[in-house]
Amino acid sequence: MKTILYIIQKEFKQIFRNKGMLPIIFVLPLLQLVILSNAATFEVKNIKFGYIDNDHTSTSRALVEKFNASTYFDMLTDFQSKALASSAMLQGEVDVVLEIPLYFERDLQKEKYNDLGVTINAIDGAAAGVENVYVTQIIQHFNQHLKVDLLQVSDKQIQPINIDTIPLFWYNETLNYKTFMVPGILVLLVTMITLFLSGMNIVREKEIGTLEQINVTPIKKSQFIIGKLFPFWVVGMALLTIGLILAKLIFDVPMLGNLLLLYAYTSIYILVILGMGLFISNFTDTQQQAMFIAWFFVVIFILMSGLFTPIESMPKWAQMLTEFNPIKYFVEIIRMVMLKGSGFKDILPLALKTLAYAIVMNGLAVWSYKKTS
């Protein structure tokens, strides 16, 4: 016990004496939290909008005005011809082009029916989909008002019944993107820093030769491993704490659930990550190698975690793979606890899986750690 305590003490001294590492551990992740949470958004805004008005009537102008009033569209450009609009889209100057046909107003009154041409730059398919929804919404809204203006009394009988849907967005009523992203990014930071540090730590002793000296001593494998990894467990918990404080202060993210539950889960979760770090460092000889391998896993874990893209929309085989992704569990749980206020029973199945993962991972890591080379 005394040995473990001394190793822990030594590790902390080394962490705090490493002037290059300290800001990387504590400052960079928090900068990332602030920057990424603001930047990593799927909201489509500032759409560059252009139109070709062939009609030049009050109705067509009213329609354009509707787009102008929307906060999603910016920079309305009036193109004289379709060819000009096409070349502007090719140059990337506009994302959406609305074409209002000739006799738009006249035909609407006569036929009660008309077509509008909408062209959308669909290089980013997801954004194009969202843009299409915005355009459709504006036109529909315009349509309803138009009906009132154009309908005559006799038409009232044949008017179809309208079905309106009024959605209620639970757990994130205002669809605030940050509420959704901040907890996820916090998970990312806790994971990345603890994995990188633990992965590099034992390799570092290999690199500078101290491990050889340690291996000749009667120190037990378990003492050494616990002593080396415990400080990073503390660092992980500290990062979570600082991250939560920032999330509350800067982003005002709701914290409905019990934070103690979140801490309890995190304490198990970090064990998985530390086990992984140790496992990596057992199979590498330099910090560089360890870093590359850790990066490889982190990138896969992040992209398959449900943090940015929903797991439900992945192919079946990919969904199966995500079962081995610890980040997935933590992202799900932190969102459940913070946004939904889930309790112990709700997260129990996921927490048990994480615990099993921690046992397997650490078992493998300790088993593959050899004092002889």
Added chain:
Amino acid sequence: MGITISNISKSYKKVKALQHISFDVKPGELFGLIGPDGAGKTTLFRILTTLLIANEGLATVAGFDVVADYKSIRKNVGYMPGKFSLYQDLTVKENLTFFATIFGTTIEENYDLIKEIYVQIEPFKNRRAGKLSGGMKQKLALCCALIHKPEVLFLDEPTTGVDPVSRKEFWEMLKRLQQKGITILVSTPYMDEAALCDRIALIQDGKILEIDTPQAIVKHYSKPIYNVRAHNMYQLINSLKEYQYNHSVYPFGEYVHYTDKRTSFNPEELKMYLESENLTNIEIKITVATIEDTFMELAKS
């Protein structure tokens, strides 16, 4: 209870690092392992300190088998690897306390063993190990290897990269430790240090060339050796190498060590030859063989 090594072999893939090595180190002996880089010295150390497992052969250290009783060995030996392997970002005192703690002891408990060495670095006890000079680092490493009062001490090239004064001091310390009953196995590429050991083993390419006391090893050298000097060293070596009767020609400090193939060698004859080669200030003197000469001779055959 020193060290016994019998028929140890170790190969890394195709490289045969050690081939059938056998020798014993008596308790309380200061034993030197002398050989050039790549001779297999470090591999042997790593086997004896339980870091490596030999492909074949048996070895015991302080009476314990290196494979079966590795745990007991780790408690009873001190190992100082060739590369400085203490924590550079910890201070002198912290490094020492660290090693004392993991051996389950304290600095105070074995202070008298390290005292003589520690007092020399004590003024710097709050300095980070990385900021010490080469000689100081070695002293600290030796303290750390001794802190648990080991029965056997392994020192892998302890004086490589250390200045001559510190080297001399270091060897004096080893002599004193030996008097305290510690068995010491030390490796070095420096032949002059070999003379300070009780016995030495000359090792090359994973094979033992010779094992004996330094005095006896020198006696194995049968040919008379001549110190040859002239105004131009480079030209002298070339001329000697071209001389038809030469047996060996090695530069040795300001002289060239020369031996002749013939049993009846007349230095005057050589002098005349060298003069004919346009060398001046020629000086030829008979000298005694050193361990280096012996090593070169053995390595040659």
